Amino acid sequence: MRKTIFFLLALSLIGNAQTTHFETTFASIYDASLSEGASYQWLDHLSNQIGGRLSGSLNAERAVQWGKEELEQLGLDRVWLQPVMVPKWVRGNFEYANIETSPGNTINVPVCALGGSIATPAAGIRAGVVEVHSLDALKTIGREAIQGKIVFFNRPMDAQSIRTFEAYSGAVDQRTKGAAEASKYGAVATIVRSMNLRLDDFPHTGSTKYDGIPLSQRIPAAAISTNGAELLSSMLKLNPELRFFLKQNCKNYPDVPSHNVIGEIKGSEKPEEIIVVGGHLDSWDLGDGSHDDGAGIVQSMEVLRLFKKLNLKPKRTLRVVLFMNEENGLRGGTKYATEAKRKKEKHYMALESDAGGFTPRGFSFDCTDKQFQALQQLFPILKPYQIREFTRGGSGADIGPLKDGKVLLAGLRPDSQRYFDYHHAANDTFDAVNKRELELGAAAMTSLIYLIDQIDLP
Amino acid sequence: MRKTIFFLLALSLIGNAQTTHFETTFASIYDASLSEGASYQWLDHLSNQIGGRLSGSLNAERAVQWGKEELEQLGLDRVWLQPVMVPKWVRGNFEYANIETSPGNTINVPVCALGGSIATPAAGIRAGVVEVHSLDALKTIGREAIQGKIVFFNRPMDAQSIRTFEAYSGAVDQRTKGAAEASKYGAVATIVRSMNLRLDDFPHTGSTKYDGIPLSQRIPAAAISTNGAELLSSMLKLNPELRFFLKQNCKNYPDVPSHNVIGEIKGSEKPEEIIVVGGHLDSWDLGDGSHDDGAGIVQSMEVLRLFKKLNLKPKRTLRVVLFMNEENGLRGGTKYATEAKRKKEKHYMALESDAGGFTPRGFSFDCTDKQFQALQQLFPILKPYQIREFTRGGSGADIGPLKDGKVLLAGLRPDSQRYFDYHHAANDTFDAVNKRELELGAAAMTSLIYLIDQIDLP
Numbered sequence: 001m002r003k004t005i006f007f008l009l010a011l012s013l014i015g016n017a018q019t020t021h022f023e024t025t026f027a028s029i030y031d032a033s034l035s036e037g038a039s040y041q042w043l044d045h046l047s048n049q050i051g052g053r054l055s056g057s058l059n060a061e062r063a064v065q066w067g068k069e070e071l072e073q074l075g076l077d078r079v080w081l082q083p084v085m086v087p088k089w090v091r092g093n094f095e096y097a098n099i100e101t102s103p104g105n106t107i108n109v110p111v112c113a114l115g116g117s118i119a120t121p122a123a124g125i126r127a128g129v130v131e132v133h134s135l136d137a138l139k140t141i142g143r144e145a146i147q148g149k150i151v152f153f154n155r156p157m158d159a160q161s162i163r164t165f166e167a168y169s170g171a172v173d174q175r176t177k178g179a180a181e182a183s184k185y186g187a188v189a190t191i192v193r194s195m196n197l198r199l200d201d202f203p204h205t206g207s208t209k210y211d212g213i214p215l216s217q218r219i220p221a222a223a224i225s226t227n228g229a230e231l232l233s234s235m236l237k238l239n240p241e242l243r244f245f246l247k248q249n250c251k252n253y254p255d256v257p258s259h260n261v262i263g264e265i266k267g268s269e270k271p272e273e274i275i276v277v278g279g280h281l282d283s284w285d286l287g288d289g290s291h292d293d294g295a296g297i298v299q300s301m302e303v304l305r306l307f308k309k310l311n312l313k314p315k316r317t318l319r320v321v322l323f324m325n326e327e328n329g330l331r332g333g334t335k336y337a338t339e340a341k342r343k344k345e346k347h348y349m350a351l352e353s354d355a356g357g358f359t360p361r362g363f364s365f366d367c368t369d370k371q372f373q374a375l376q377q378l379f380p381i382l383k384p385y386q387i388r389e390f391t392r393g394g395s396g397a398d399i400g401p402l403k404d405g406k407v408l409l410a411g412l413r414p415d416s417q418r419y420f421d422y423h424h425a426a427n428d429t430f431d432a433v434n435k436r437e438l439e440l441g442a443a444a445m446t447s448l449i450y451l452i453d454q455i456d457l458p
Numbered sequence: 459m460r461k462t463i464f465f466l467l468a469l470s471l472i473g474n475a476q477t478t479h480f481e482t483t484f485a486s487i488y489d490a491s492l493s494e495g496a497s498y499q500w501l502d503h504l505s506n507q508i509g510g511r512l513s514g515s516l517n518a519e520r521a522v523q524w525g526k527e528e529l530e531q532l533g534l535d536r537v538w539l540q541p542v543m544v545p546k547w548v549r550g551n552f553e554y555a556n557i558e559t560s561p562g563n564t565i566n567v568p569v570c571a572l573g574g575s576i577a578t579p580a581a582g583i584r585a586g587v588v589e590v591h592s593l594d595a596l597k598t599i600g601r602e603a604i605q606g607k608i609v610f611f612n613r614p615m616d617a618q619s620i621r622t623f624e625a626y627s628g629a630v631d632q633r634t635k636g637a638a639e640a641s642k643y644g645a646v647a648t649i650v651r652s653m654n655l656r657l658d659d660f661p662h663t664g665s666t667k668y669d670g671i672p673l674s675q676r677i678p679a680a681a682i683s684t685n686g687a688e689l690l691s692s693m694l695k696l697n698p699e700l701r702f703f704l705k706q707n708c709k710n711y712p713d714v715p716s717h718n719v720i721g722e723i724k725g726s727e728k729p730e731e732i733i734v735v736g737g738h739l740d741s742w743d744l745g746d747g748s749h750d751d752g753a754g755i756v757q758s759m760e761v762l763r764l765f766k767k768l769n770l771k772p773k774r775t776l777r778v779v780l781f782m783n784e785e786n787g788l789r790g791g792t793k794y795a796t797e798a799k800r801k802k803e804k805h806y807m808a809l810e811s812d813a814g815g816f817t818p819r820g821f822s823f824d825c826t827d828k829q830f831q832a833l834q835q836l837f838p839i840l841k842p843y844q845i846r847e848f849t850r851g852g853s854g855a856d857i858g859p860l861k862d863g864k865v866l867l868a869g870l871r872p873d874s875q876r877y878f879d880y881h882h883a884a885n886d887t888f889d890a891v892n893k894r895e896l897e898l899g900a901a902a903m904t905s906l907i908y909l910i911d912q913i914d915l916p
Contacts, residue, residue: 159493160493162842162898198894389844434875440875
């Protein structure tokens with residue numbers, strides 16, 4: 001308690017001079033990001049010259065090489081690749097579905113295989129459909145009704161959740177666990193309503209997990225577009241006996257080697273303390289992963305570029321990490337944290353951007369009460385930049401494994417209203433990212449890191 | 459002073475029970491707007507079935523009829539048209555420009571006539587170009603250098619302004635006053651860099667004003683796209699003697715009759731006090747005016763629809779006004795205020811939405827200190843809806859004439875980062891508006907009005 005009071009007192013004592021210093025520095029950071037930033041051009045290359053980069057793919061390796069080469073041009077103190085083994089799942093060359101309303105009458109619907117799913121038999125699967133709105137419903141309905149059928153999980157994301165990530169959390173169990181659960185009741189496949197708040201024709205992929213289910217008992221899992229889900233549901237009301245046809249030839253392969261890409265600027269006063277900023281370099285394969293998480297990658301790179309460009313000397317060692325395999329394994333994040341522990345590295349702070357390249361509204365912090373108390377004193381300095389939402393809670397998946405009760409974990413929180421229009425879908429492309437919004441995020445991240453590096457958090 | 463303290467005390471005394479009531483009501487307002495809102499479908503019709511609706515055009519009259527018919531279906535207590543004379547300016551059937559880098563070698567550049575501009579002679583104008591960055595520069599350069607030339611105003615909006623409306627205010631004098639000023643120095647036409655923060659190929663129109671300049675001395679004014687402006691500027695550096703060709707056949711006509719569209723729900727306790735919510739029904743003619751200000755129109759209509767739908771009884775009379783002619787005359791707003799004064803109507807509050815259909819971030823208030831003090835107590839109730847920016851300042855052009863030192867004027871403040879990508883340009887179309895963001899704005903407006911109606915502002 002005495003320590004906290006001392007800290008707050010110290011902070012308020014140095015307040016005025018430091019505040020002016022921060023204001024000047026933030027202005028130069030925002031000016032540089034908005035007027036001569038590199039983030040948008042980087043994203044153009046990553047999205048349009050490389051494209052979707054699922055772990056284990058050739059594109060993912062091209063992205064690793066590109067990231068390393070770009071960081072090497074920034075004049076950092078060190079750039080290296082950290083080896084990590086990653087899963088390799090390949091979508092295959094077709095995925096196809098239709099609703100057979102009566103024998104011979106079919107309506108095509110947009111579907112995509114869920115990441116990790118097995119293929120259907122080569123001829124596809126044709127079966128009746130059981131529509132449910134929760135995993136629990138399977139138990140209520142029971143094996144007799146489910147056996148031999150395709151289970152259709154159709155609980156929409158809750159449009160009434162103002163925070164769209166909460167709506168996502170509230171629905172995504174259908175995608176991650178649906179196939180595993182349905183297989184226990186004898187289902188032959190699952191179709192999941194896309195994790196998308198609006199009605200459109202894009203199926204949204206994402207991981208499904210079979211967990212302990214033996215290989216022989218796994219069933220194929222696909223996502224259906226929200227319009228397709230609405231259609232299927234209304235058709236089922238007209239004809240509960242309709243049949244659904246699904247055909248996909250995705251495949252799991254053995255793990256392959258890949259890398260996290262890391263670059264750092266040595267700290268001038270406390271080089272042994274590390275600040276990490278990062279996003280994930282891998283993406284799903286349908287679009288080009290511009291929002292998820294190309295945006296976070298180029299914003300994180302921009303943080304270090306701005307430090308160099310503006311000659312800001314971090315007290316602590318500032319490290320950018322382009323994590324591999326967030327989407328279907330988190331191997332990169334796990335490996336980074338394991339290595340950090342093995343080397344007894346001390347991490348002071350980690351900041352992740354993995355919520356899209358939209359206008360930044362704030363940051364979330366996964367930290368101790370004392371740390372948050374201290375941070376609250378700093379928040380007003382960011383107000384002129386319309387950074388006003390400081391919450392406690394999740395930071396980012398890749399930096400999560402660093403959590404040890406001492407390190408400050410933080411996540412950029414951009415406006416989230418459009419995020420799930422694009423998330424894991426073919427329309428997550430470069431044109432969906434606004435240059436200015438992306439650059440504001442990079443500037444906000446740079447400012448926060450500069451601010452927290454300059455002080456000593458409890 | 460005693461009165462204020464009493465008010466604050468009263469507010470804090472009734473605080474808890476009322477807070478709970480507001481929380482419940484807001485939840486139902488947001489639920490209804492996001493799950494079964496009418497705003498997006500209305501905007502679809504206004505944008506795609508009617509389209510651009512410049513004052514005095516047939517489309518503007520179709521919009522008036524549509525607005526009246528839609529309001530009549532809401533079961534309001536009264537719907538009427540308020541006559542107002544409006545300017546009529548017609549773009550004509552061509553506008554065309556090129557840079558002649560050397561005799562016979564031309565590069566076409568995208569231009570559009572500024573609203574209110576006169577035509578060029580039928581054969582067009584071909585002349586040398588003087589590039590300037592401010593109105594003041596004309597004086598420095600002087601008549602000799604300007605005489606017979608086209609003045610090219612090329613000061614960009616300041617990308618470093620976080621608030622884009624400030625960047626707009628900082629540059630728009632070139633558009634509104636450029637032609638009038640340049641004509642005083644003998645210029646033959648003006649070309650103005652589009653009011654757009656990004657580099658693209660859309661010319662952005664908007665009003666230019668000749669003010670006291672006699673008809674015979676007026677010169678044509680056009681906007682050039684930001685890419686076109688960059689090109690022209692770089693060409694001028696290579697060849698200061700290049701010539702520019704401009705041809706446009708826009709025309710001003712005598713005023714024509716039009717209308718504000720008004721609908722109201724009678725107040726249950728203080729029907730003589732009026733709350734206005736509105737936007738402007740007219741738009742520029744290049745796009746379909748979805749953001750400017752179709753969004754504000756349908757959001758304002760949605761406020762009254764939600765009051766009816768949820769059976770919320772306003773204490774005061776709640777009036778929606780679809781103002782005519784904000785863009786090039788403000789005749790509708792002026793007429794409404796004049797009529798209100800003539801009828802001795804008492805306006806308690808007016809709220810305008812005219813900053814695009816983007817995610818709402820807050821409200822601005824044009825009010826007394828006492829009113830703002832009182833309002834500050836209420837702001838936390840809107841926090842769960844990510845409405846967190848409450849500023850003092852401008853409200854909206856249409857409601858501005860109501861200002862009398864007593865009425866509370868307010869403006870919805872959505873995220874402004876993308877607004878000037880579309881403002882007054884051909885890409886301000888329905889597809890640029892996100893359904894959910896639009897609906898969140900309508901819900902925020904409804905909640906604010908409900909809140910302020912339930913209390914008694916000083």
